[in-house]
């Protein structure tokens with residue numbers, strides 16, 4: 356069981372509410388996803404997350420990079436013992452809120468991607484978790500003129516400025532998703548370097564299953580610069596790798612594996628942008644479109660009315676693709692490494708050779724957090740998009756990007772906020 360995690364069903368202690376991991380489809384969602392064999396049954400059997408990952412997402416991301424886990428039978432006695440054993444490791448507020456459902460008859464056995472299963476003795480496993488976010492700039496014809504900035508600046512960058520303004524982060528990230536997804540080794544290198552200066556919640560490193568670099572989640576940028584140095588010292592102590600070696604190892608694996616190409620293609624299933632897809636959402640729920648209601652631009656309204664005249668199955672296909680893309684924009688990639696013992700020729704894993712330390716490393720790459728996005732989140736996606744773009748258009752469009760001399764200079768709200776800070 357080394358390198359495995361058991362996911363057990365929970366129930367809320369306050370019986371008035373449904374269990375936190377219990378997902379029920381609305382009737383519109385049943386129609387939307389019902390054409391994909393196996394999905395509706397999985398909802399009844401309480402294993403939608405597993406089914407969505409293995410049936411839907413793995414089709415796009417590659418079955419060898421998606422691990423839905425294995426459902427195994429468990430006894431009541433086992434679950435009660437497991438509940439007692441984990442009691443001390445759970446925060447008090449969680450213990451009070453929910454408990455293991457000892458009445459469940461199965462649990463999900465999944466891989467712990469911070470480890471290799473059956474790790475060979477003496478060699479440590481380094482795992483990197485990357486939340487890459489959206490790796491392309493949209494070009495949909497349904498993006499309104501006021502929002503045309505979306506066709507030039509990444510969503511990630513615009514969102515950073517809003518988060519900074521709201522005080523959610525103390526510094527905007529230096530990470531540019533377009534570098535990571537570029538397919539160019541030098542630019543991948545640059546992206547990884549930027550993770551070390553501003554990891555936020557985009558980057559974490561685990562050694563033998565323990566977090567050694569990056570935040571625990573919650574606070575988006577909980578890593579202090581001094582802490583960074585300590586972490587990196589620890590990292591090199593445990594792995595014997597200098598920072599530059601480590602960046603080289605990771606870039607090489609990302610470049611060689613091609614996993615980000617698959618992720619990008621999946622993200623690009625969103626070809627209408629939320630400004631197009633939102634209208635099809637109203638087709639699906641057969642309600643008057645609240646977005647068209649407030650638009651006065653006649654040319655734009657004409658475009659949207661063609662969307663409203665699409666048949667239901669077309670509307671569903673576009674929204675389904677949008678939701679699959681939304682999962683792909685929000686998921687994380689785990690890449691795990693372990694030194695390959697010399698003489699090994701029949702490893703089940705791919706490998707990269709690191710010149711600087713004259714060592715081969717086995718690696719594996721898996722996508723995690725592949726849960727289905729609820730259909731009624733479409734309205735939230737639309738509102739958030741407007742909020743991010745409006746803020747950036749008003750405050751950030753002339754803001755100097757330190758790496759881009761062409762766009763630099765000029766007064767900008769962006770600079771002002773930083774001075775105040």
Ligand SMILES: [Zn+2]
Pocket residue numbers: 633634637644645646647648659663
């Ligand atoms: Zn509309």
